[in-house]
Each structure stands twice: as C-alpha cells, then as structure tokens.
Amino acid sequence: MTADRTVRMFGGGSGELTAPAQSPTALEAVRLAKRYRGTWALRECTMSVPAGRVVALVGPNGAGKSTFLHLVAGLIAPTRGSVRVFGEPVGQRAAALARVAFLAQDKPLYDGFTVAEMLRFGRHLNPGWDDALARQRLAELDIPLNRKVGKLSGGQQAQVALTIAVAKRPDLLVMDEPLANLDPVARHDVMCSLMAAVAETQMTVVLSSHVVSDLTNACDWLVVLNRGQVQISGEVDELLATHRMMSGPAELADGMAARMPVISDSRSERQADLLVRTGPGTPLHDPRWSASGVSLEELVLAYLRRPDTTSLPRPTLTISDR
C-alpha cells in the first residue's frame, strides 16, 4: 500500500517532532463483498488506510457503510474477499476482538446498569481495559458514576458508550454514525472528546456519517462509499490539493475535459464550471480559466453524483469500476 507520512505523537500531545515513517496499515479490505438475501450490500471493496488516521466514511443511505463497518468489527462475515486490521484477519478470536472497538448506531448500553457497572462490564470482558482512563474521562465530562445509564441524556449516553470503547485501548475504533440523533452541543462534545482520546492513545478511528460537514475538521482520511463500492479513498489534504473548480468560457469546456478528469460539469450559455482532478504536478497555465479550491463537501457531492468515477490511491491494486 502507499506509504504515507504519518505524524507520530509522543506522550499525550506535547507537540513534538514528527518522525516520518512507514506506517502499518490499520485497515485493509481486499475485494470485500457482502450479500444479503440476493442483494449485494457491498461489491468488491478494496481500500486501505494507514495507522493513526481519523477516517471519515461517507456515502448516501444504503451505500453499505453500516455493512462495511460491521464487517470490520467482526459482527458479520464477508460473502467474498477479506478484511484485515493491522495485518490480522478479523474474526471470532479473543486477540482479534481485543484490537477493534465498535460503537454501533444507537450507541447500545445496558439501560439498567449504572455507569459504574458499565465500567465493570468493560473490565470483566476486556483484559486490556484501562479503568483509570475511563474514570478520568467520565470525571472530565462530569458524568456521575452511580446514575443508571437509562437516566442519562442522549449526549451523556454517547459519551459513556465512547468511553467504554476507548478504555478498551483498541488499535482501531470503529463508529457507526456516532453523531446521529445528537443535538449540536452533544455532537461537538463527542467530537472534542473523541479527538482528545485520539491525541492520548494514537488509535486509528473510522467513523461514518451521511453529513460530511460534521467530520471535516476532525478527519484526515476520506472514504466514500456509493452503491456498495468505494469511490474515494485518500488523504483529505491530498484530495483537496488535487481537485480544482475551473471556471471559464463554455466553448472551451470540452477542451479542458479532454485534458484532465472531470468530476462535475455545469455549463450555462457562456460559462462552464468544471470540477477537475489535477494530477500531481500538472500545471494549469491557461489564463482563460480561473481555478479555485473546493470544500470537502462539494467534492463528496460531486463524486456521489457520478458513481462511475473514482479517486483511489495510485498503487498496484487493480480496481474494476463495477
């Protein structure tokens, strides 16, 4: 897989020097596919993500995001292909289970348990449980340990569920729509809390959302799933740097389109706006065209409207656009 420079942070965020290094692959799917009763929820997904990233998994409803995350978490088995976490296959072995933490949609907890009992649950079921970390997090969030989980607010329940996942000290944290059903304050708090946990533990995170803007600042890797296939998998900075919105005369649009891949094409009588993917080091000299950057959201929307286009890392994998 493509080696990417990874920022390694030491000792809980002192802001030290980076050590550009070959990072291990946190998550790798090879031709991963899943069929439910005749419909293919995922088809031939191949992608990989380096360690230490916060990955945004976006796509429309029904694109297969939940299915993909459940496969990574080991809750379901693939119909075809494989998925590996840090090189180990996902499955029903205690060692494999210990590496990955999963936070399901609806953030399930045992409503009748107190918060302290939920921590005990974590302690009893996970040999790698970090109780001090869990208690510290909950104390920082002002969540009382002796209250029943069912009596907490939605945001507090989300924080407790996140704490249980984080205190397991996983190498990979997988979250299925963690911000759904949360009010804006709770959404912000959960993201802050999550980023603090990443700063402390250097774990890799994959979280899904169908609202891109929630994840823009937090995520440094983007995966777009559309109709069961991977459309985009790449570093956010690189994606934003290699896509440009070109505005220019409508009659020159076809010429531009011939020169570089066009993702979205919107023309009026006189003007054309093309979202293009510039290769690395492809100069844009033409003064008749003005180039501007795009936001991540615009990028995702443009790709989603053209399911047959992909932006996947250069490497040696052959991906069929099926």
Next chain:
Amino acid sequence: MVIKLRLDPSSGVATYLQLVHQVKHALRLGVLMPGDRLPTIKEVVSDLAINPNTVAKAYRELEHEGLVVGRPGLGTFVRRSLGSGSTADHTRFRRDLARWVHDCREAGLDQGDMEALFASVLADSVQEGIA
C-alpha cells in the same frame, strides 16, 4: 492555560495555518512571552474538535520558524517573542496611535474609515520600501 486557540471555519485558510497565525498574533501582542507553555494538543482538540495531527503540524511549523520548542513530556514552550521594538517603544507607539484614533473620531471617522485609512497608508509605505 495561557491562551485559548480559536477557529474561523469560513475564512478559507487552512486550519493549521490559522493556529500558526493565532500563536504569532499572541506573540506579537505580548500575550505569549518566552517561557510560556502552549496548550497541549489534547487541550486544543478538546476545545476545537480538530484532528490532533493538524495541531501537531501547526506546532511543527512554529518550531521550524524557531518560535517555539517542544520538550518531551513537558509540552511546547515559547522560545522567543515576535516583533521588533522594545516594550518602551511599544508603549510609546500605543499612545501615539491612541491619540490618532481619538483625533480621527473627533473628525467624524468611524472604525471602517480608520481601518481603511491605516491599511492604505501601510500599503503605500510598503510600496515605497520604507517599512
């Protein structure tokens, strides 16, 4: 915590650059002095919900410019202040500027007028190579 970092999502400037600019601004104003500790990465992301890598990148940039230094296990500390002129100079210039602002107001200029005027004079002086 000496300073709190903020974000302007609509500014169009990359997040890490915004952080760099804020630290530099604080250095210029004297809010941050040499020896002060910058907020830890964890503190920043707990407030701003941004990727820790982004903060690390900003701090690396500042370290690269020699403004801060990272000490393992202790934090990131300000190495030198920014801006020229002594503190006494700054005090004098503040006083002169305050007087200028007062005079402009007397003449009926509002904040926008004053900012435009100042920016124009500054730009002219840059052109003339004085500043």
Next chain:
Amino acid sequence: MLWLTWRQHRMQVLVTTALLAVLGAVLLINGAGAADFAAQNAPAADCVADTPVCSAYLVEMNERIRSVGELLSWLPLLAPAMIGAFWGAPLLAREFEQGTHQLTWTQSVTRRRWLAAKIVGLGAAVTLGGLALAGIVEPWLAAFDVPPHNVDRFDMSWFRVVGIMPAAWWLAAFVLGMTAGALFRRTLPAMAVTLAVCALAFFGLLRAPSSYATPERVVQATVMDEPEPDDSLHVTSYWIDRSGVKYTAQERELALAGPCGTDETTKKYARCSFGHGYRQVTEFHPADRFWQFQWAEAGILLIPALSLGGLAVRRTLRPRI
C-alpha cells in the same frame, strides 16, 4: 462473565428464589400441622374395616393435603412456562432487541465463551431450582404419608413435583425459551411462543406416563380389595367375559342387570359377576418403575429441547448480525 450473567439475570434469580421460599414456608406450616395431627390421631390398627376413627382421620388428612395440593397442581404447568418465558426467552432476544449484542460481542470475549457462560450458569441455576422444588415438596409429602393415609408419588397429582421432574421441565423450558429468543430475536414473541409450547407439552404429556412402558396386568377372579400393589400407577381397568371379550363397566352392568341386580357396589354383586364368568382386569405400573418413568419423561423433554437449543446456539455463534 459470571458477574455479568448474575447482574443481567439477578431479577429472575431473586424472584424465583423468593417464590420458592414462600412456597417452602407454606409447605412447612402445612406439613408441620399435618405431622402433628397424624402423630396424635393416626389409628393404631390397619384401617381395612371402615371405622369412624379411620374415616375421620382420612377425611382430615385429605382435607389438609388438598388445600395445598391444589396450589401445587398448578406448578407443573405454570413453573416451566414462567421459567421458559422469563429466564429463557429474554436471554438472547433481549440482546438482539436492544442492540446490545453489538456491544457485547465486540468486547474481547468470543461469542462462544459468552454464550457458554450464560447457558451453563443459568442452566445450572434453573436445574438447581427444580431440584430445590422437589426438595421442599418431598418432606411435605412425607408428613402425609402416615398410614392409613397413603401418599403415592407415582400418582399424577405428585409425579411432576417430585424427583427430577421439576428440574427436567424447568431446564427444558429454559432451553426452549432461549431457542425461541434466538429464532424470533424479539422478547415478546419469544415469550408468547415459549408459553404456548410449554402449555402444549404439558397437556400433551398429561396422560403420557402410562405409556412409558408396557403395563402389568392383574386378572381378578375373586373379590379383592386391592387388585394392584401399593403406590403403583393405575392405568386402566376393564372387565372381560369367559371368552376374553372386553366389556366396559356399563356394558357389564347391562349384561348382569337381570341376574345380579343393579347395585354394583356390594360384595354380593361382585361375587355374582365372578360367578357368571366375568373377570376384572387391572393394568398398572408397579412402584419400582417410578424412577425409570421419571428419567423417561426427562428424556422426552430434554432430548428435543437440547437438540433445538443446539441448533439455536450454532445459529447464534455464526457471525451475522
């Protein structure tokens, strides 16, 4: 896992223990009273003849045993149904319904170990509960088993509350409930189905023990008070004539109305019947088959239950949501 199993199911354990304790207290009071009464009033002689002392004693003992016996007679139907519905059905169904399986099965414990701990822990508790029920009924019955009042454990009134029957029924119901939960993945439907199947099993097996072996036959040619030995399970009795043709009691009465009169309760009538060549046949199971029948019914319950349970377990262990 032990703590988790207890914490999740402590309500069931506590309520069941409390109910057993209450029942135990009731049986204790009633049994102690009966033992007292029997110690003071039991006739010394064998009550072959119908003396007033005998009948007074028997009537009183019957009254005492009946008051609690009616309560106990509901247990073989209700107890397994409740165990199945409240211990078994929610085990898996609740996890699926609340989505907590997505939480629990992504901790560091494999599904297999999680399920094994739950089944073994709760299965053992349920079995112990059933044995405890038999354990508190047994001394209570013993208090009434003072001649001439006789308590026959083989009798269908008591057969299912003694020995290993409660334990077998409870365990089978628990496994059945768990299976329903695995199948339906919703607590209420699983409970409903479990209750229905428990009721079906109860009523289906109600008269079944008679068929667990070939009954013994006794042919009576003379007047006998007790054609079948003590404490045996009565199956049926009928009359045959000289040539071996079967008659019901009514048919025999009709046939003999002329020669022997109509009052079939007297010994004279009996001697007249025998005189005309009629023989009474009694089919029964002797008392020494008691334990064989207990194990037979346990097998009938547990083999299908455990087989279905095994299928449910295998299905649950396969990695699908």
